Amino acid sequence: MEEPRKRARPGRSPAPAGRTARPRQAEVARLAGVSQATVSLVLADKREGPAISEETRQKVLEAARSLGYVPDPAARRLAAARNNLLGVFSFTATFPTDVQHSYYPFLVGVEREAAERGYDLVLFTGSSTGGAGAAGPEALSRVRLADGCLFLGRHAPVQELGRLVTDGFPVVHLGRRDDPEGLHWVGADYVSAAHEVVDHLAALGHRRMVLIREDDEAPASTDREHGFLKGLETAGLHGGPETVFRSADPARDLTPERLRGWLADGVTAFVAEETDTGAAWRALLRAVADAGLDCPRDASLALLGSPPADLADGPEPTGFDIPRTRLGAAAVRMLAALVAGEEATEPLVACAFRPGATSGPPPAVHGH
Amino acid sequence: MEEPRKRARPGRSPAPAGRTARPRQAEVARLAGVSQATVSLVLADKREGPAISEETRQKVLEAARSLGYVPDPAARRLAAARNNLLGVFSFTATFPTDVQHSYYPFLVGVEREAAERGYDLVLFTGSSTGGAGAAGPEALSRVRLADGCLFLGRHAPVQELGRLVTDGFPVVHLGRRDDPEGLHWVGADYVSAAHEVVDHLAALGHRRMVLIREDDEAPASTDREHGFLKGLETAGLHGGPETVFRSADPARDLTPERLRGWLADGVTAFVAEETDTGAAWRALLRAVADAGLDCPRDASLALLGSPPADLADGPEPTGFDIPRTRLGAAAVRMLAALVAGEEATEPLVACAFRPGATSGPPPAVHGH
DNA sequence: CACATCGATTAATGCGTATTAGTAATGCGC
DNA sequence: GCGCATTACTAATACGCATTAATCGATGTG
Numbered sequence: 001m002e003e004p005r006k007r008a009r010p011g012r013s014p015a016p017a018g019r020t021a022r023p024r025q026a027e028v029a030r031l032a033g034v035s036q037a038t039v040s041l042v043l044a045d046k047r048e049g050p051a052i053s054e055e056t057r058q059k060v061l062e063a064a065r066s067l068g069y070v071p072d073p074a075a076r077r078l079a080a081a082r083n084n085l086l087g088v089f090s091f092t093a094t095f096p097t098d099v100q101h102s103y104y105p106f107l108v109g110v111e112r113e114a115a116e117r118g119y120d121l122v123l124f125t126g127s128s129t130g131g132a133g134a135a136g137p138e139a140l141s142r143v144r145l146a147d148g149c150l151f152l153g154r155h156a157p158v159q160e161l162g163r164l165v166t167d168g169f170p171v172v173h174l175g176r177r178d179d180p181e182g183l184h185w186v187g188a189d190y191v192s193a194a195h196e197v198v199d200h201l202a203a204l205g206h207r208r209m210v211l212i213r214e215d216d217e218a219p220a221s222t223d224r225e226h227g228f229l230k231g232l233e234t235a236g237l238h239g240g241p242e243t244v245f246r247s248a249d250p251a252r253d254l255t256p257e258r259l260r261g262w263l264a265d266g267v268t269a270f271v272a273e274e275t276d277t278g279a280a281w282r283a284l285l286r287a288v289a290d291a292g293l294d295c296p297r298d299a300s301l302a303l304l305g306s307p308p309a310d311l312a313d314g315p316e317p318t319g320f321d322i323p324r325t326r327l328g329a330a331a332v333r334m335l336a337a338l339v340a341g342e343e344a345t346e347p348l349v350a351c352a353f354r355p356g357a358t359s360g361p362p363p364a365v366h367g368h
Numbered sequence: 369m370e371e372p373r374k375r376a377r378p379g380r381s382p383a384p385a386g387r388t389a390r391p392r393q394a395e396v397a398r399l400a401g402v403s404q405a406t407v408s409l410v411l412a413d414k415r416e417g418p419a420i421s422e423e424t425r426q427k428v429l430e431a432a433r434s435l436g437y438v439p440d441p442a443a444r445r446l447a448a449a450r451n452n453l454l455g456v457f458s459f460t461a462t463f464p465t466d467v468q469h470s471y472y473p474f475l476v477g478v479e480r481e482a483a484e485r486g487y488d489l490v491l492f493t494g495s496s497t498g499g500a501g502a503a504g505p506e507a508l509s510r511v512r513l514a515d516g517c518l519f520l521g522r523h524a525p526v527q528e529l530g531r532l533v534t535d536g537f538p539v540v541h542l543g544r545r546d547d548p549e550g551l552h553w554v555g556a557d558y559v560s561a562a563h564e565v566v567d568h569l570a571a572l573g574h575r576r577m578v579l580i581r582e583d584d585e586a587p588a589s590t591d592r593e594h595g596f597l598k599g600l601e602t603a604g605l606h607g608g609p610e611t612v613f614r615s616a617d618p619a620r621d622l623t624p625e626r627l628r629g630w631l632a633d634g635v636t637a638f639v640a641e642e643t644d645t646g647a648a649w650r651a652l653l654r655a656v657a658d659a660g661l662d663c664p665r666d667a668s669l670a671l672l673g674s675p676p677a678d679l680a681d682g683p684e685p686t687g688f689d690i691p692r693t694r695l696g697a698a699a700v701r702m703l704a705a706l707v708a709g710e711e712a713t714e715p716l717v718a719c720a721f722r723p724g725a726t727s728g729p730p731p732a733v734h735g736h
Numbered sequence: 737c738a739c740a741t742c743g744a745t746t747a748a749t750g751c752g753t754a755t756t757a758g759t760a761a762t763g764c765g766c
Numbered sequence: 767g768c769g770c771a772t773t774a775c776t777a778a779t780a781c782g783c784a785t786t787a788a789t790c791g792a793t794g795t796g
Contacts, residue, residue, distance in 0.1 A: 022535055024752060035776045040754055050756095051773060068531075070509045074445035075752035077513065078781050083442050085490065104472070108463045111493055115461075120510065121491040122453070125483045141436035142488070144390055167436065169390070325465075392782060403746045408784055417785085419743060443782035446751045 023067040032056075032063035039064070043071070086114055086335055087149030089124040089140070091156060103152050106174060109328025110150065117336050122146050144169060148339040150331050170338035174331050176219045176347075184338065186331045186347045190223035190304070191230065193320040193351035194271075197302050198231025200318065200353070201269045205361050206300060207237060209269035210262055212280045215248035224273055224304045250283035256291035263299065268362035274305025274319075281307065281317070300359035318356035323349055391435040400424075400431035407432070411439070445513060454482055454703055455517030457492040457508070459524060471520050474542060477696025478518065485704050490514050512537060516707040518699050538706035542699050544587045544715075552706065554699045554715045558588060558672070559595035561688040561719035562639075565670050566599025568686065568721070569637045573729050574668060575605060577637035578630055580648045583616035592641055592672045618651035624659035631667065636730035642673025642687075649675065649685070668727035686724035691717055 025039040032039065034056060042052055042060040063069075077083040088110060090103060114121050124143055140160040143149040148170030151161070156173065162180035164171050176187035201209055211228045213221060225244060232239040247253040262270075270288075272280040281303050293299055295315070303319035327349050334345045393407040400407065402424060410420055410428040431437075441451045456462065456478060464470055482489050492511050508528040511517040516538030519529065524541065530548035532539050544555035569577055579596045581589060593612060600607035615621040630638075638656075640648040649671050661667055663683070671687035695717050702713045 026752080036753080037755085037776060037778090038774090040752095041775090044754075050775070053774060056774075070531075072446075072752055073510050073513045074442045075781090076754080077442035078440070078446050078751090078783090079753040079755080081754095081781060083440070083513070085441075102472075104463065104470075108461075108465055111461055111463045111491065115493040120493070120513075123479065123489040123491060125479060125488075141438055144436060144438040145441050145488075163436065394782080404783080405746055405748090405785085406744090408782095409745090412784075418745075421744065424744080440782055443751090444784080446753090446781085447783045447785080448751065449784060 022072070023069045024072075025069070028060065028064045028067055028069050031067065032059040034060060082147055082339075083145075084119050085122050085146040086119045086332065086339075087122045087124055087143040087146035088152065089143055089149055089156075090152040105324035106152065106328035106331075109325035109330075110332050111328075112325075113329035113332035117332070119147075119332070119336065124149075140164065148172070148335045150174060150335055170335055172331050172335045172338065174327060176223070178219065184334060184344050184347070186327055186334055186349060187219075188322045188327060189348040189350050190220055191227035192348075193353070194224045194227025194304050195231040195234065196227075196351075196353050197271060197304060197319060198228055198235060200355070201271075201300060201302060201359060202231070202235035202237065204269075204300065204359060206269040207362070208265070208267040209237075209243065209271055210267050211244045211271045211273070212250060212254065212284055213244065213246050213273040214250065214275055214280055215246055216275075221273060221275075228271060228304075247280075250280045251286070254280075254283040254287045256287050259287045259291050259293075259299075263293075269300040269302065269359065271302045271304060274303055278308035278311070282311075285311075285314075295358050296360040298363055300362065302356070302359055315357040316354065318354065318359040320351040320353050323352055390440070391437045392440075393437070396428065396431045396435055396437050399435065400427045402428060441513065450707070451513070451515045452487055453490050453514040454487045454700065454707075455490045455492055455511040455514035456520065457511050457517055457524075458520040460521055462491055462493060462520070473692035474520065474696035474699075477693035477698075478700050479696075480693075481697035481700035485700070487515075487700070487704065492517070508532070516540070516703045518542060518703055538703060540699050540703045540706065542695060544591070546587065552702060552712050552715070554695055554702055554717060555587075556690045556695060556719050557716040558591035558719070559598065560716075561721070562592045562595025562672050563599040563602070564595075564719075564721050565639060565672060565687060566596055566603060568723070569639075569668060569670060569727060570599070570603035570605065572637075572668065572727060574637040575730070576633070576635045577605075577611065577639060578635050579612045579639045579641065580618060580622060580652055581612060581614050581641040582618065582643055582648055583614055584643075589641060589643075596639060596672075615648075618648045619654070622648075622651040622655045624655050627655045627659050627661075627667075631661075637668040637670065637727065639670045639672060642671055646676035646679065649679075653679075653682075663726050664728040666731055668730065670724070670727055683725040684722065686722065686727040688719040688721050691720055 025036045025043075029036045029039045038052070038056065039060050041050055042057050043064065088107075111121065122143075122145065140157070141164075143164070149164070149172075151171065151173045152175075154175065154177070158179045161171065161173075161183060165180055165182050171184060173183055173185040174187075175185065177183060177185050198209070209232070211225060213225060229239050229243070232243065245254070259270075270284055272284045274281065284301060288295055288299060288301065295301055301317065303317040305319060306321050307314070307317055330345070330347075330349045334347065337343065337345050393404045393411075397404045397407045406420070406424065407428050409418060410425050411432065441453055444451055456475075458471060462471060462475070479489065490511075490513065508525070509532075511532070517532075517540075519539065519541045520543075522543065522545070526547045529539065529541075529551060533548050533550050539552060541551055541553040542555075543553060545551060545553050566577070577600070579593060581593060597607050597611070600611065613622070627638075638652055640652045642649065652669060656663055656667060656669065663669055669685065671685040673687060674689050675682070675685050698713070698715075698717045702715065705711065705713050
């Protein structure tokens with residue numbers, strides 16, 4: 001913005017200062033004694049399109065090599081009407097100092113897949129309200145500079161996202177989301193994953209199990225419950241409403257007494273939802289310990305997700321891992337498809353089942 | 369490259385499908401009832417150049433806003449202007465699966481500083497040799513899409529980097545590097561940092577100290593040695609060649625006997641270079657332990673850097689930390705300066721001195 | 737009242753490449 | 767030997783934006 005930056009005068013002289021300027025196709029063409037278009041054709045190396053004689057091809061390649069010709073990416077992208085850029089927009093800093101909450105695992109997948117497909121990544125930071133970019137609602141429209149954009153985090157304003165979507169700008173949200181109508185997203189397949197956990201427990205011989213969940217309506221929660229209930233159904237087990245224990249504060253409500261009550265009722269396995277805080281899982285572990293029970297022996301436990309970092313050294317919970325890296329890759333795949341004008345690809349990514357050490361056969365029942 | 373991708377027929381119809389296409393200046397112009405040139409002028413917001421009436425300005429800005437107009441970076445570049453994009457190029461994946469080797473701490477600073485200055489970041493992935501992008505010399509040239517580019521890692525090919533540099537394309541390398549002539553870089557100030565460590569030891573009363581270093585010629589190594597020797601000089605201490613112990617395999621050569629020899633000669637402090645492997649530091653710790661010495665009491669130790677991750681729980685070594693985040697920020701500052709046509713900013717970033725627990729006063733000398 | 741002045745805007749052009757319509761040259765069949 | 771393909775290229779143009787020369791109306795001047 002500051003300095004207009006001298007440009008070569010509109011006039012003739014295409015290569016004024018001899019050596020210094022980068023060679024253009026025009027100069028390669030001159031050296032090879034052909035037209036610029038021919039150079040472009042040779043270097044494009046298409047199979048279709050106009051034929052080129054082997055002789056000409058060699059002349060051009062030789063000329064290009066000797067001049068050290070390298071295509072100008074800006075011109076290339078301008079002409080191609082696409083710039084091979086995918087945006088990544090996060091509403092917090094993409095690289096938070098607090099590594100715990102970082103999108104790192106996603107980015108690993110995003111980068112890999114993007115590279116694979118020949119895309120470069122543009123990082124937009126929603127939190128960059130400080131600098132030049134006016135932080136108004138139109139801040140989001142910066143992303144239009146890319147061919148499409150990936151959104152991370154749930155803080156994306158519905159309004160603006162909807163605008164992009166209805167404008168036909170390719171957008172993919174990382175994490176399931178129903179909000180702006182027609183928004184594309186990729187997410188972990190919690191339904192199948194929870195189902196699989198139930199399968200595992202059922203295969204071990206458990207006939208009654210209870211899901212401990214917190215009291216919120218996020219899709220991630222309801223999906224897990226769905227999968228859990230479907231799993232029970234598939235296994236031919238009872239799936240009534242009492243198989244789901246829902247509490248806004250599991251640490252308070254999930255008492256050892258309640259646990260014993262369930263056990264007395266024949267419940268042998270407990271499945272906890274995973275959340276940010278891991279409250280359900282913590283409460284479950286606590287209750288089991290307080291009731292003086294031994295985990296794999298007296299009762300089997302499972303966690304519908306990965307344990308919180310501070311419990312990482314405990315016994316590995318039966319459950320599943322969210323395939324963050326693969327989610328990132330899947331998001332890029334879908335985005336690439338949308339950019340190419342194709343149908344959206346599969347939004348669900350399978351979770352990785354983790355046998356873990358917190359489940360085993362149910363305790364033998366005496367009266368049987 | 370793959371799919372020729374239908375382009376709008378050369379004919380008239382500029383905006384065929386209504387909503388979908390990205391808005392261009394031409395459409396903003398139409399909506400505002402002015403010419404494309406006027407739109408460009410308004411959006412450029414120059415102080416010089418043709419005057420624009422306030423009324424027109426507002427009309428254009430309003431139209432641009434309502435369409436969500438964003439300039440095409442490629443076109444901007446091609447027209448010899450600025451993008452507000454800074455490139456980040458790494459030759460390994462920017463987000464490796466192995467988080468240990470990640471550039472993460474740098475990126476934190478890079479992102480923050482870039483946002484501060486109103487730049488967006490483009491991640492160019494050099495390691496994408498597997499996929500579509502042929503890894504030819506032009507791989508590097510993609511970065512020309514941005515206004516300037518930051519390079520991470522030491523694997524950047526000199527040849528191609530040099531090309532960018534001589535072409536006047538703004539480039540900053542993260543980490544000191546002398547190789548392509550004229551390449552700008554930012555790096556940690558190892559000289560001062562090592563100097564400071566020596567100051568600290570001297571202030572504690574140490575009169576003789578030895579630097580343990582590995583046998584390589586990386587600038588990072590020689591800088592540390594320089595700082596060490598300068599530190600000795602400043603403190604008025606002996607700085608002969610025997611104050612530097614250089615070994616290709618410290619684990620083998622740094623024996624307890626040798627250590628005792630030094631102690632007998634009056635050496636009371638040992639300073640180890642930091643490297644990837646931390647070999648010098650490990651050998652030093654081992655030798656001290658094997659010699660049955662107590663670290664802060666019988667001999668003081670210092671490490672010119674941060675300890676390797678697996679030694680993180682040991683006593684905190686006296687030494688310094690490499691300010692990676694600030695290095696990232698400094699790199700962006702310099703790059704921004706270069707892009708603006710200004711002088712390069714200060715390349716050296718101070719390290720943070722760490723008093724640590726491995727140094728103390730030298731043992732009292734009886735015969736004194 | 738013809739003419740230079742100034743301000744606001746536009747027409748025209750270039751940036752470097754990809755693409756497509758078109759041209760010249762050659763080969764082929766009848 | 768004249769259409770008609772086919773081959774091998776080239777000319778022309780568009781891509782989206784910045785820039786500059788030119789235009790036009792309004793104002794002022796001698």
